[in-house]
Structures are given as C-alpha cells and as structure tokens.
Amino acid sequence: xxxxxxxxxxxxxxxxLGSYLLRLSFLGLIGGRDLPEWVLRHLRYxxxxxxxxxxxxxxxxxxxxGGTLDPVRLGAALATIAVSVWTRNATLTIFAGAAxxxxxxxxxx
Amino acid sequence: xxxxPRDFWHGIRAGLPFILVIVPFGAVFGVVAxxxxxxxxxxxGFSVLVIAGAAQFVALQMMVENAPVLIVLAAALAVNLRxxxxxxxxxPHLGQVSWWKRGLISYVMVDQSYAASMLExxxxxxxxxxxxLAYFAGVAAPLVPLWYIxxxxxxxxGARIPAGLPIDFAVPITFLALIVPLLRSLAHVAAxxxxxIGVLVFAFLPFNLGLLxxxxxxxxxxxxxxxxxxxxxxx
Numbered sequence: 001x002x003x004x005x006x007x008x009x010x011x012x013x014x015x016x017l018g019s020y021l022l023r024l025s026f027l028g029l030i031g032g033r034d035l036p037e038w039v040l041r042h043l044r045y046x047x048x049x050x051x052x053x054x055x056x057x058x059x060x061x062x063x064x065x066g067g068t069l070d071p072v073r074l075g076a077a078l079a080t081i082a083v084s085v086w087t088r089n090a091t092l093t094i095f096a097g098a099a100x101x102x103x104x105x106x107x108x109x
Numbered sequence: 110x111x112x113x114p115r116d117f118w119h120g121i122r123a124g125l126p127f128i129l130v131i132v133p134f135g136a137v138f139g140v141v142a143x144x145x146x147x148x149x150x151x152x153x154g155f156s157v158l159v160i161a162g163a164a165q166f167v168a169l170q171m172m173v174e175n176a177p178v179l180i181v182l183a184a185a186l187a188v189n190l191r192x193x194x195x196x197x198x199x200x201p202h203l204g205q206v207s208w209w210k211r212g213l214i215s216y217v218m219v220d221q222s223y224a225a226s227m228l229e230x231x232x233x234x235x236x237x238x239x240x241x242l243a244y245f246a247g248v249a250a251p252l253v254p255l256w257y258i259x260x261x262x263x264x265x266x267g268a269r270i271p272a273g274l275p276i277d278f279a280v281p282i283t284f285l286a287l288i289v290p291l292l293r294s295l296a297h298v299a300a301x302x303x304x305x306i307g308v309l310v311f312a313f314l315p316f317n318l319g320l321l322x323x324x325x326x327x328x329x330x331x332x333x334x335x336x337x338x339x340x341x342x343x344x
Binding site: 001002003007008009010011012013014015016017018019020022023024025026027028030031032033035038040041042043044045046047048049050051052053054055056057058059060062063064072073076077080081084085088090091093094095097098101102105 | 123125126127129130145146147151154155157158159160161163164165168172173175178181182185186189190191192193194195196197198199200201203204205208211212214215216218220223224225227228274275277278279280281282283284285286287288289290291292296297300301302303304305307308309312320323324325327328329330331332335336
C-alpha cells in the first residue's frame with residue numbers, strides 16, 4: 001500500500017471517531033425519552049433484520065474459497081442451526097458448530 | 110446497584126463463548142494488517158479505536174487496493190452503519206442510565222455484546238435499566254481486552270497461525286447461535302427471511318449498502334407482520 005503515515009492515521013482516527021458516533025447516536029440523543037410505538041415495533045426486529053443478512057454471503061460465498069460454495073462451511077452452518085434449534089443454548093451451539101466445522105475440515109479437505 | 114454484581118456476572122458468563130470468535134478474529138486481523146505493511150501502533154490503533162472487526166477488514170482491504178482515503182472511510186463506515194440501528198434498538202432499554210455510562214456502553218457496542226444482551230432483555234423483560242446496563246457491561250468485559258491482546262499477538266507473532274484453517278467461519282457460527290433463539294414468532298422469522306433474500310437481491314449495491322437496504326426492509330416486514338397478527342387476534 002502507498003499511504004503516508006498521516007494518511008494511515010487519518011483513516012484510523014476517522015474510522016474510530018465515526019464508528020463511535022454511530023454507536024452513540026440514538027443512545028446518546030434519545031436517552032430516556034419514550035419513542036412512539038411504531039418506532040419501537042420496528043426496532044424490535046433490528047437484530048433479526050441485520051445479522052442473517054450479514055452472514056448469508058459468508059456462508060454461501062466464503063472469501064476463503066474464492067467465493068464458491070464450500071461443503072465444509074455449509075455443513076457447519078447447517079449443523080449449527082440444527083444444534084441451536086435443538087438446544088436453544090448459545091454457548092453449546094458455538095462449541096458444537098466449531099467442532100463440526102473442524103471435523104468436516106479435517107475429513108473433507 | 111443491588112443487582113449490579115449478579116447481572117454483571119451473568120453477562121460475563123454469556124460473553125465467555127464469544128472468546129472463541131474474538132481471539133481468532135483479532136489475531137487474524139493483526140497478522141493480515143502487519144503483512145499489509147502497518148506497524149504495531151497502527152494495527153493496535155485500529156483495534157482499540159475502531160473495535161469492529163468487519164469494518165477493520167474492509168478498511169484494510171481497500172487500503173491494500175490503494176483506494177482514496179475518503180473512499181476507505183466511507184466503505185468501512187457503511188459497514189458500521191448497523192451500529193446506529195443497534196444504538197436505536199438499545200435506547201429504550203439503556204436510555205435512562207446516566208450520559209457517561211451511555212458513552213462507555215457505546216464504546217463497547219459490538220455485534221456480540223448487542224445480540225447477547227438483546228436476547229437476555231427479551232427473555233427477562235422485568236430487568237431494570239441498571240440491571241440491563243450491568244449485563245451489557247458483563248458481556249463486553251472479557252471480550253474487549255481479549256480483542257486488543259489477540260490483535261497484538263497476531264501482529265507480534267506474525268503468520269504462525271497454520272494456513273488454511275477455516276477460522277473465518279467463527280463469525281457466522283456465533284451469529285447463527287445468537288439469531289436462531291431470537292426467532293420466536295412469525296414476525297421474527299419473516300424479518301430474517303427478508304434479510305437473507307434482500308442481501309442477495311441488493312448485492313450489486315456498492316459499499317455493503319445492500320445489507321442496510323435489506324435490513325430496513327426486514328425491519329418493516331417484522332413490524333408489519335406483528336401489526337397484522339395483533340389485528341387478527343383483536344378481531
């Protein structure tokens with residue numbers, strides 16, 4: 001990369017400050033004031049609206065395999081969903097998902 | 110303050126499994142950033158000031174491609190726009206605590222602390238704002254210092270992590286473990302489906318904006334399904 005030290009620090013500090021202001025935005029401004037019911041109704045779905053979309057490309061087109069569907073990662077994802085539905089326990093699910101991921105990695109590739 | 114320690118400990122316990130994600134993710138960032146030519150102060154600057162793995166990787170990727178400074182900032186901040194949505198969705202829960210606590214909580218607002226806390230808030234709606242704050246702080250407590258240490262270790266030790274291990278997949282596994290328990294109603298399931306389909310349909314948009322469009326549509330879907338279900342129950 002061909003950046004000066006000043007440019008690199010501009011990126012780091014700008015990104016740090018911008019990210020902090022995004023995190024503080026509503027929490028800092030709205031504070032304890034009551035929000036209208038229709039806003040709250042939308043906000044209830046924030047987590048399920050963002051996280052599935054974030055991981056869908058990571059599961060279907062992993063960068064590590066050049067963007068092609070990978071049986072190891074797809075298998076681990078399906079196993080993780082199954083364990084999560086079955087146990088409803090996030091800790092157990094993460095350990096099980098990691099175990100299946102590495103088991104598939106060492107048997108399939 | 111009476112419940113502070115107990116909820117704080119519960120939060121820590123909920124945060125512990127995410128160490129499995131934070132450590133490899135931070136270490137890989139340290140390795141990749143160092144290999145890209147950043148010195149250790151700059152690598153640590155990223156992990157301490159930005160404290161958002163996905164945005165850091167996007168910034169780094171664009172720096173390697175020698176994109177203009179403003180484009181690097183725009184692309185990485187677009188990835189973090191979801192934090193504003195998290196902030197809005199946390200406001201009804203944590204808005205009542207004092208401004209400096211909201212300031213500190215904002216610094217440690219990451220996907221894992223947000224999602225694990227929301228899961229607990231929905232399970233135990235009787236929690237007070239102080240208890241919710243303690244829980245959130247508890248989830249973040251083991252993760253944030255380990256994020257710094259893992260980044261530093263990756264930068265210092267370099268590429269001694271065996272190549273080819275599928276550690277990139279730690280992130281989807283954690284997110285799945287966090288999302289599936291949240292799918293408690295038809296409205297939640299509908300929102301998640303729109304999020305998945307939306308991100309594929311709007312994949313052509315630059316700077317990851319497709320995710321934000323998909324998320325906005327998914328939130329509207331969830332809210333509308335909830336409203337329709339309530340109307341149907343009332344009639």
